[in-house]
Amino acid sequence: MTYVDDFPGEARVVRTAFAIAFASIGLGGALGVLQALFRTGYSRSLFSSVDYYSILTAHGVLMALVFTTFFIVGLFTWGVTRSLDTGFRDLRFTWGWLGLMTLGTVLAFVTILGGIVGFIPTHAAVLYTFYAPLEASPTFYLGLALLVVGSWGAGVDYVLALLDWRAEHPDERIPLQTFMAVATMLLWVVCTLGVAVEVVVFLLPWSLGLIPRVDPLLTRTLFWYFGHAVVYFWLLPAYFVWYTIFPKLSGGRLFSDPLARVVFVLFLVLSTPVGVHHQYGDPGLSQGLKFVQMTSTYFILLPSLLTAFTVVASMEHGARQRGGKGLLKWLRALPWENPSFSGIALAGLAFAASGFGGMVNAGLNVNALVHNTMWVPGHFHLTVGTAVALTFMAITYWLLPQLTGKRLRLRTLAAVQPYLWFVGMVFMSNAMHRVGLAGVPRRTSEPQYEQVLFNTPIATMGELHLQTVGGAFILFASLLCFLAVVLSTWLGERGAEPLAVNGHIPEALSGPEHSPRILDDFRVWVALTFLLLLIAYGPPLAAMVQNGLFAPGSAPIPV
Amino acid sequence: MEIHRLEKIWIAVSLLFIVGLIASIVYGVAGVGVGTVGDTGQQLDPSALDDTEFADPGGHWASEDHYVVHVVARQFLFQPGTQEPITVPANTTVTFYVTSPDVVHGFDVVGTQLNTMVIPGQVTEFTTEFDEPKTYGIVCHEYCGAGHQSMAGQLVVVPADAMSQNATASADAANASAVNASTQASIATPEVPA
Numbered sequence: 001m002t003y004v005d006d007f008p009g010e011a012r013v014v015r016t017a018f019a020i021a022f023a024s025i026g027l028g029g030a031l032g033v034l035q036a037l038f039r040t041g042y043s044r045s046l047f048s049s050v051d052y053y054s055i056l057t058a059h060g061v062l063m064a065l066v067f068t069t070f071f072i073v074g075l076f077t078w079g080v081t082r083s084l085d086t087g088f089r090d091l092r093f094t095w096g097w098l099g100l101m102t103l104g105t106v107l108a109f110v111t112i113l114g115g116i117v118g119f120i121p122t123h124a125a126v127l128y129t130f131y132a133p134l135e136a137s138p139t140f141y142l143g144l145a146l147l148v149v150g151s152w153g154a155g156v157d158y159v160l161a162l163l164d165w166r167a168e169h170p171d172e173r174i175p176l177q178t179f180m181a182v183a184t185m186l187l188w189v190v191c192t193l194g195v196a197v198e199v200v201v202f203l204l205p206w207s208l209g210l211i212p213r214v215d216p217l218l219t220r221t222l223f224w225y226f227g228h229a230v231v232y233f234w235l236l237p238a239y240f241v242w243y244t245i246f247p248k249l250s251g252g253r254l255f256s257d258p259l260a261r262v263v264f265v266l267f268l269v270l271s272t273p274v275g276v277h278h279q280y281g282d283p284g285l286s287q288g289l290k291f292v293q294m295t296s297t298y299f300i301l302l303p304s305l306l307t308a309f310t311v312v313a314s315m316e317h318g319a320r321q322r323g324g325k326g327l328l329k330w331l332r333a334l335p336w337e338n339p340s341f342s343g344i345a346l347a348g349l350a351f352a353a354s355g356f357g358g359m360v361n362a363g364l365n366v367n368a369l370v371h372n373t374m375w376v377p378g379h380f381h382l383t384v385g386t387a388v389a390l391t392f393m394a395i396t397y398w399l400l401p402q403l404t405g406k407r408l409r410l411r412t413l414a415a416v417q418p419y420l421w422f423v424g425m426v427f428m429s430n431a432m433h434r435v436g437l438a439g440v441p442r443r444t445s446e447p448q449y450e451q452v453l454f455n456t457p458i459a460t461m462g463e464l465h466l467q468t469v470g471g472a473f474i475l476f477a478s479l480l481c482f483l484a485v486v487l488s489t490w491l492g493e494r495g496a497e498p499l500a501v502n503g504h505i506p507e508a509l510s511g512p513e514h515s516p517r518i519l520d521d522f523r524v525w526v527a528l529t530f531l532l533l534l535i536a537y538g539p540p541l542a543a544m545v546q547n548g549l550f551a552p553g554s555a556p557i558p559v
Numbered sequence: 560m561e562i563h564r565l566e567k568i569w570i571a572v573s574l575l576f577i578v579g580l581i582a583s584i585v586y587g588v589a590g591v592g593v594g595t596v597g598d599t600g601q602q603l604d605p606s607a608l609d610d611t612e613f614a615d616p617g618g619h620w621a622s623e624d625h626y627v628v629h630v631v632a633r634q635f636l637f638q639p640g641t642q643e644p645i646t647v648p649a650n651t652t653v654t655f656y657v658t659s660p661d662v663v664h665g666f667d668v669v670g671t672q673l674n675t676m677v678i679p680g681q682v683t684e685f686t687t688e689f690d691e692p693k694t695y696g697i698v699c700h701e702y703c704g705a706g707h708q709s710m711a712g713q714l715v716v717v718p719a720d721a722m723s724q725n726a727t728a729s730a731d732a733a734n735a736s737a738v739n740a741s742t743q744a745s746i747a748t749p750e751v752p753a
Contacts, residue, residue, distance in 0.1 A: 283677075365672070554605055
């Protein structure tokens with residue numbers, strides 16, 4: 001029996017969420033190619049540099065918010081119902097939150113589109129990092145708010161399913177996948193509180209003209225309260241895949257269930273009090289506060305380092321189960337032709353590389369070398385753009401047959417796709433990191449100035465631009481392969497061929513019974529999270545609102 | 560809770576690594592003196608910069624070994640910086656004060672550690688010293704609107720004695736010897752245009 005037979009209603013929810021996610025990544029990827037062409041100067045005739053910022057906004061929102069959020073709620077819907085072996089309480093509620101998310105996405109996207117096409121009287125060229133006093137049309141903020149609030153509904157569904165399961169299994173440990181999904185959604189709710197306050201209390205009334213001014217530093221700080229923790233909301237579902245499915249794909253099973261729980265609890269507790277590391281260059285925030293948040297930023301390396309151990313150990317364990325031998329020769333015994341396996345392995349490799357870049361970004365003073373340069377997009381195209389996105393694509397190859405009851409088609413294309421993505425990203429991200437080190441700013445349509453010369457050691461700027469554009473085209477080709485496989489499978493005939501996918505996930509080598517029970521008590525961890533938040537964000541926020549909520553204030557400046 | 564021996568070793572090494580990273584930054588800040596901007600406590604009304612020392616941005620000597628520069632970053636130029644370069648003396652303590660009357664901007668002196676944000680209502684303050692005469696580019700690296708890609712400027716470092724001569728030449732010759740006291744005062748009471 002596959003998932004679609006056990007939970008046909010939930011499978012439809014997951015398929016719908018995935019369909020919207022894939023439409024977003026397809027469109028967002030195409031816009032990414034346009035940006036690469038424009039920025040590097042290969043083509044500046046297609047649109048104006050003003051439109052560039054609308055396109056950049058659409059790319060950021062579609063890729064970082066829409067693709068990720070829809071895929072994640074779909075993935076967790078599968079994971080929670082599968083691991084608890086129970087459906088959701090009321091699918092009308094489920095369709096309600098999915099509908100709300102979709103409505104929000106359409107609103108935000110149409111608002112952004114208004115900046116490019118004349119007949120829609122809206123604008124939202126405020127980028128994914130929508131700092132006041134740059135102002136978008138109210139529908140942009142409203143759309144983002146609905147997307148976020150809708151996604152909270154997913155969290156409610158997971159918790160309700162867990163409570164239903166708990167009533168029947170009072171003494172059992174929470175299944176690992178559900179544990180991970182709930183921890184991640186708790187993290188998501190905690191971190192989106194910041195952006196919700198920013199949007200609902202400040203930006204929305206301000207863009208509607210209900211309040212004349214907002215404090216730019218305060219809204220910016222609320223944005224970054226959310227803006228780094230959101231990264232872990234993207235990353236943890238990838239970890240969910242790496243911990244619970246990847247060991248099986250490697251041919252073995254998970255090393256340690258208890259440590260996986262510890263990792264997720266550490267993320268829940270430590271994720272939010274790190275946002276100020278995006279504000280090292282900001283005036284109005286003390287060096288002491290920056291130092292405190294730098295410390296938690298570095299300590300959040302720990303769960304990622306633990307994950308690195310588990311992933312590599314699982315791979316090696318799997319390889320040895322398959323007959324792999326030797327110190328490193330076991331690597332050859334792994335199923336590199338299976339796109340679900342190779343995609344995740346390559347995603348992990350990209351994440352290891354970008355982790356080192358992240359350590360640079362997190363350094364209180366080293367950060368000044370790369371702050372707001374192209375280095376940063378280089379970094380997050382490896383983390384979110386590869387570690388997360390490639391994992392999501394890879395696991396789609398494994399999930400889709402279970403969700404549709406149809407066998408994966410165009411398998412050669414699927415086998416090539418992760419490698420293409422990896423190669424494309426190596427070129428593009430390498431070039432981005434290096435022009436960033438030369439001082440080229442990010443978020444700029446035309447990084448050429450009469451007054452400024454950028455020194456690029458080793459390569460010329462021309463070569464790096466070629467790498468950027470070349471990489472972008474390879475990435476887009478990879479994206480087309482992915483979409484072709486998905487579409488072809490989706491449109492295929494059900495039951496024509498045997499599925500060839502086994503959805504069973506083996507038990508961990510060291511099971512949940514080896515972990516202390518307190519790990520499963522989320523109330524403790526949420527309380528600890530809020531305590532740390534109070535320490536990390538209480539004093540600066542209190543200082544900022546001391547002179548009034550809206551002072552020093554700025555009036556909106558439409559773009 | 561059971562933790563595998565290899566995992567224990569890995570956790571220990573990871574923690575050492577993290578503590579080492581933090582220690583290296585502490586050494587950079589406390590030992591070498593490479594910090595970042597902090598909270599100067601200075602706030603102002605971005606719509607009323609004319610009532611502040613930013614009314615007439617530019618550089619002046621605060622004392623004989625301390626040069627002070629006020630810069631306004633606005634859509635889409637630096638004042639000074641874009642239309643005329645910011646000129647500062649070499650081998651001298653230079654303090655920058657930067658603010659914005661409109662949106663969030665960036666102030667990045669390309670190829671150096673001088674890389675900060677400029678936020679309406681806040682004053683970005685940083686102090687530095689340039690070793691030798693050189694010309695640097697400045698870019699706004701925070702998206703600030705439709706003309707963002709054109710927002711750039713220059714910072715010119717000249718020998719300190721050349722700066723002193725300029726300052727003396729433009730000032731009243733009789734007051735030249737008392738330049739310290741008078742420029743100190745001029746920070747407190749900036750010229751406010753009528």
